[in-house]
Amino acid sequence: MIIDIHGHYTTAPKALEAWRKRQIDALADPAAAPKASDLAISDDDLRETIEANQLKKMDERGIDLTVFSPRASFMAHHIGDFATSAAWAAICNELCHRVARLYPERFAGAAMLPQSPGADPRTCLPELERCVLEYGFVAVNLSPDPSGGHWTAPPLHDRSWYPIYEKLVELGIPAMIHVSSSCNPCFHTTGTHYLNADTTAFMQCLTSDLFTDFPQLKFVIPHGGGAVPYHWGRFRGLAQELGKPLLGEHLLRNIFFDTCVYHQPGIDLLTRVIPVDNVLFASEMIGAVRGIDPETGHAYDDTRRYIEAAAHLGADDRHRIFEGNARRVYPRLDALLTSRRKPEWT
Amino acid sequence: MIIDIHGHYTTAPKALEAWRKRQIDALADPAAAPKASDLAISDDDLRETIEANQLKKMDERGIDLTVFSPRASFMAHHIGDFATSAAWAAICNELCHRVARLYPERFAGAAMLPQSPGADPRTCLPELERCVLEYGFVAVNLSPDPSGGHWTAPPLHDRSWYPIYEKLVELGIPAMIHVSSSCNPCFHTTGTHYLNADTTAFMQCLTSDLFTDFPQLKFVIPHGGGAVPYHWGRFRGLAQELGKPLLGEHLLRNIFFDTCVYHQPGIDLLTRVIPVDNVLFASEMIGAVRGIDPETGHAYDDTRRYIEAAAHLGADDRHRIFEGNARRVYPRLDALLTSRRKPEWT
Numbered sequence: 001m002i003i004d005i006h007g008h009y010t011t012a013p014k015a016l017e018a019w020r021k022r023q024i025d026a027l028a029d030p031a032a033a034p035k036a037s038d039l040a041i042s043d044d045d046l047r048e049t050i051e052a053n054q055l056k057k058m059d060e061r062g063i064d065l066t067v068f069s070p071r072a073s074f075m076a077h078h079i080g081d082f083a084t085s086a087a088w089a090a091i092c093n094e095l096c097h098r099v100a101r102l103y104p105e106r107f108a109g110a111a112m113l114p115q116s117p118g119a120d121p122r123t124c125l126p127e128l129e130r131c132v133l134e135y136g137f138v139a140v141n142l143s144p145d146p147s148g149g150h151w152t153a154p155p156l157h158d159r160s161w162y163p164i165y166e167k168l169v170e171l172g173i174p175a176m177i178h179v180s181s182s183c184n185p186c187f188h189t190t191g192t193h194y195l196n197a198d199t200t201a202f203m204q205c206l207t208s209d210l211f212t213d214f215p216q217l218k219f220v221i222p223h224g225g226g227a228v229p230y231h232w233g234r235f236r237g238l239a240q241e242l243g244k245p246l247l248g249e250h251l252l253r254n255i256f257f258d259t260c261v262y263h264q265p266g267i268d269l270l271t272r273v274i275p276v277d278n279v280l281f282a283s284e285m286i287g288a289v290r291g292i293d294p295e296t297g298h299a300y301d302d303t304r305r306y307i308e309a310a311a312h313l314g315a316d317d318r319h320r321i322f323e324g325n326a327r328r329v330y331p332r333l334d335a336l337l338t339s340r341r342k343p344e345w346t
Numbered sequence: 347m348i349i350d351i352h353g354h355y356t357t358a359p360k361a362l363e364a365w366r367k368r369q370i371d372a373l374a375d376p377a378a379a380p381k382a383s384d385l386a387i388s389d390d391d392l393r394e395t396i397e398a399n400q401l402k403k404m405d406e407r408g409i410d411l412t413v414f415s416p417r418a419s420f421m422a423h424h425i426g427d428f429a430t431s432a433a434w435a436a437i438c439n440e441l442c443h444r445v446a447r448l449y450p451e452r453f454a455g456a457a458m459l460p461q462s463p464g465a466d467p468r469t470c471l472p473e474l475e476r477c478v479l480e481y482g483f484v485a486v487n488l489s490p491d492p493s494g495g496h497w498t499a500p501p502l503h504d505r506s507w508y509p510i511y512e513k514l515v516e517l518g519i520p521a522m523i524h525v526s527s528s529c530n531p532c533f534h535t536t537g538t539h540y541l542n543a544d545t546t547a548f549m550q551c552l553t554s555d556l557f558t559d560f561p562q563l564k565f566v567i568p569h570g571g572g573a574v575p576y577h578w579g580r581f582r583g584l585a586q587e588l589g590k591p592l593l594g595e596h597l598l599r600n601i602f603f604d605t606c607v608y609h610q611p612g613i614d615l616l617t618r619v620i621p622v623d624n625v626l627f628a629s630e631m632i633g634a635v636r637g638i639d640p641e642t643g644h645a646y647d648d649t650r651r652y653i654e655a656a657a658h659l660g661a662d663d664r665h666r667i668f669e670g671n672a673r674r675v676y677p678r679l680d681a682l683l684t685s686r687r688k689p690e691w692t
Contacts, residue, residue, distance in 0.1 A: 144532070149497070151532040186490070186497040191549040191584045195573045196542040203537040223580075227541045227573035233609025234569075237635030237646040238537045263579025269615045289583035300583040 001342065002304065003326040003333070004058070005139075006176065006222055006258050006282030007066035007107075009096055011053040013045045016095065020074070020088065027080050036091055046099055055106060057285055061304050067326075067333065068096050069110035069141050073189055075180035077115040078148035082123055085114035089127050097135040105340070108333050110139035110176070113164075115146040117153070122163040132171045138333040139220075140168070142175040144201050149184030149193055156201055157208030165214050172331045174218035174256075177201040190288035198226025202255065206239055206247075211254040218254055218329050220280060224261035224270050232273045248275070256329055258282035259303050259321065262289050264296075267306035276317045280325050281307060319344075347688065348650065349672040349679070350404070351485075352522065352568055352604050352628030353412035353453075355442055357399040359391045362441065366420070369434065373426050382437055392445055401452060403631055407650050413672075413679065414442050415456035415487050418633075419535050421526035423461040424494035428469055431460035435473050443481040451686070454679050456485035456522070459510075461492040463499070468509040478517045484679040485566075486514070488521040490547050495530030495539055502547055503554030511560050518677045520564035520602075523547040536634035544572025548601065552585055552593075557600040564600055564675050566626060570607035570616050578619045594621070602675055604628035605649045605667065608635050610642075613652035622663045626671045627653060665690075 019039045026032040058066060070092035077085055089112050100107040111131035113124040131137040142164065145151050154160055156177070168175055182193035198221050204210075211217060221228070228235060236247055244250050256278050261267050271279055282303065289300040298305055307313065307321055324344060327334035337343075365385045372378040404412060416438030423431055439457050446453040457477035459470040477483040488510065491497050500506055502523070514521055528539040544567050550556075557563060567574070574581060582593055590596050602624050607613050617625055628649065635646040644651055653659065653667055670690060673680035683689075 151495070151497075151530055153532070155532050184497055186499070186501050186546060186550070188549045188553055188584075191552065191581065192546050195545055195577060195580075199541055199573065200532055200538050203534045204532070206537065207534055224576065227545065227576065230570065230573065230576035230612050230615060231541060231607060231609075233607070233612060233639065233646050234541075234635055235537065236641075237608055237637050237639065238534075240637045240640075241635065261577060261579070262583055263577075263619075265615050265619050266576050266579060269576060269611050273609075273611050289580055289587065291583050291586045293579065293583065294586075295582075300579050 001064040002062060002322045003281060004063045004066040004283050004285070005220065005280045005326050005330065006260055006284045007054060007068045008071045008284065008287060009068060009099065010071045010286050011049045012071065012095060013041050013049055015039060015041055015045070016091070019091070023084065023088065024079055027084065036087060039091060041095065043098070043102060046095070046102060050099055050103065053286055055103065058106065061302055063283070063304065065105070066107055067110050067139055067330065068099060068107040069139070070096055070112040072141065072178050073181040075112050075143065076148065077143055077146035077180055078117055078183055080116070082114060082116040082119045085116045086127065089114040093127065093131050093135065097131070097137070108336060109135055109137035110141060111137050112141050115143055117147045121161050124164060125167055128164070128167055129171070132173060132332070136336065137173070138330045138336065139173050140175050141178040143179045144177055144197060144204070145179050148180060149182035149187045155204040155208070157204055157210045165217050169214060169216045174220050174329050176220040176222055178222055194223050194288070195226045198223050199228055202226065202228045202235070205251055205255060206235060206244065207242060211251065215253070218256065220256045220258060220329065222258045222260055222282065222284070224259060224266060225257040225274070229257065229270045229273045252278050256280050256325065259307060260284045262300040262303070263293070264306050264309060267303065268310055271310050271313055271321070276313070276320050277325060279321050280329060281322045347410040348408060348668045349627060350409045350412040350629050350631070351566065351626045351672050351676065352606055352630045353400060353414045354417045354630065354633060355414060355445065356417045356632050357395045358417065358441060359387050359395055361385060361387055361391070362437070365437070366434065369430065370425055373430065382433060385437060387441065389444070389448060392441070392448060396445055396449065399632055401449065404452065407648055409629070409650065411451070412453055413456050413485055413676065414445060414453040415485070416442055416458040418487065418524050419527040421458050421489065422494065423489055423492035423526055424463055424529055426462070428460060428462040428465045431462045432473065435460040439473065439477050439481065443477070443483070454682060455481055455483040456487060457483050458487050461489055463493045467507050470510060471513055474513055475517070478519060478678070482682065483519070484676045484682065485519050486521050487524040489525045490523055490543060490550070491525050494526060495528035495533045501550040501554070503550055503556045511563050515560060515562045520566050520675050522566040522568055524568055540569050540634070541572045544569050545574055548572065548574045548581070551597055551601060552581060552590065553588060557597065561599070564602065566602045566604060566675065568604045568606055568628065568630070570605060570612060571603040571620070575603065575616045575619045598624050602626050602671065605653060606630045606647070608646040608649070609639070610652050610655060613649065614656055617656050617659055617667070622659070622666050623671060625667050626675060627668045
């Protein structure tokens with residue numbers, strides 16, 4: 001089967017955006033804040049937005065299952081305070097849960113966290129536990145920059161993040177390191193901030209010994225790892241100068257890259273430079289880049305085509321990228337599939 | 347000939363660093379600030395640091411000439427105010443000028459600017475003019491983030507930068523878009539901040555119409571363009587969604603990438619994805635990554651080897667990368683070489 005580990009609910013019903021607008025408008029006047037119960041989205045609304053979009057494209061592209069989380073750019077942790085983020089995350093996560101319940105064969109949930117600038121990461125634990133233990137979510141998105149492009153949080157190796165990591169290890173789920181929208185005019189959200197955050201997160205891990213403290217912790221760095229695979233020699237050399245072990249030992253037991261790289265040469269480089277066991281299929285479809293590439297006639301984000309066309313990959317490599325690695329890195333997803341009698345290679 | 351367009355004086359005599367330390371220590375007490383004349387570095391001091399380092403490696407690697415600017419990580423525009431940066435830039439630029447005068451066949455100067463957070467970029471014009479008109483410098487390094495990782499300056503398309511661009515066009519020199527050290531703990535200077543700034547600068551150009559206003563302006567984006575070539579499909583797709591022209595027309599008449607990418611697969615991707623006319627040879631040697639790559643037995647930053655080994659490049663391609671493009675993008679360098687009877691292909 002083919003598992004896309006990186007999908008967001010970018011097509012949620014407009015009522016969601018309207019609710020968020022009311023929430024933001026009410027920041028100056030908390031009494032005017034909408035209640036969660038003010039949001040009315042029916043199962044039919046969900047079906048309509050999913051079947052005409054994600055599910056349609058998954059069928060067209062032959063993708064069996066998507067790990068599905070709230071829209072990344074809408075997380076906007078920088079807006080309001082913890083209470084703002086908590087109310088918003090709860091709503092967005094519940095919608096993804098409902099989608100996964102409507103299409104249990106096609107979607108597995110991943111959570112956003114109610115992060116907020118300056119708030120102790122520990123405050124995110126109840127929502128994380130709820131999503132995993134009650135909703136059956138298989139992963140979480142963790143932003144290294146809740147400020148939205150001002151980078152005011154400490155690096156990921158700072159001990160203030162450790163309660164999150166302890167919980168992730170306890171629950172057995174990986175974290176995708178994914179920022180939200182940028183409110184810094186220097187950074188375009190999907191063209192700059194996402195890629196910069198990927199590179200930043202990798203280097204924060206490289207300079208630290210985070211995975212010595214958490215040998216079971218797993219980070220998925222999206223968007224093909226930002227600039228990292230393209231500059232793999234630079235990172236190998238920097239690790240060497242810093243007296244760190246080889247990257248394979250130092251980081252690649254814990255860090256994985258997705259395949260959201262929207263042209264053939266990029267995927268070729270990724271899958272040549274990074275060990276196949278560390279590459280997980282993903283498209284982030286109906287996301288940052290929705291057009292048709294005039295050079296190929298196919299959607300930029302139809303990343304399956306690039307994997308299929310990478311001549312140096314064998315059938316076993318492709319299997320690992322499409323399915324095997326995801327089942328290893330996302331053990332709760334594997335358990336879910338196994339419970340449904342979907343052993344690997346089916 | 348082979349021109350390395352990206353070299354910094356990373357090996358300057360220790361007296362320079364000591365002077366800078368005194369300058370920084372005196373920030374709280376301006377009366378204690380050292381004078382420029384307190385710095386005593388003889389020509390022999392310069393020769394010693396250059397001949398044992400840059401010149402030695404240039405000879406080993408067959409590099410004829412290096413465009414040579416002050417050490418990037420030491421620019422540290424975020425320290426002090428404009429006066430601090432002005433005194434420091436003047437000293438650093440003069441040292442590069444002296445090196446270029448001692449070895450006129452081997453080095454051509456490029457300036458750092460006395461940028462300072464919040465200061466009008468116009469304040470940099472006198473130093474820029476001095477370096478080009480008095481010292482004969484052929485390029486300048488322009489930081490899009492004088493704050494050192496806090497990204498508080500407006501994007502490069504903001505009109506506050508325009509006086510710099512007008513002067514660059516008037517003088518006929520390109521700007522390398524190069525940040526300095528990061529004082530934000532999120533960003534490792536050479537592993538994160540440099541690459542992020544490259545990507546950021548490119549996207550700031552992409553979302554704007556800067557080169558419609560300045561069709562003659564030339565930006566060199568170092569470190570192989572950060573994440574850009576690896577994600578070329580993403581950037582093509584984003585330009586398309588933003589209703590911009592194709593990147594070749596929109597940006598590639600004005601933006602060039604250097605070859606500071608420290609492994610073969612990266613250089614292969616760069617030279618396959620980006621038109622050869624937009625790729626300029628560079629190594630940033632004795633810079634961020636100084637070690638020997640155990641996988642090749644050669645220095646990571648010996649980038650000439652990667653260009654030579656890129657099988658898809660022909661002799662004419664290599665000539666353009668090694669020399670021809672530099673002479674086109676750096677017209678004052680071309681004039682200098684021509685005046686010395688060094689026509690192309692010699």
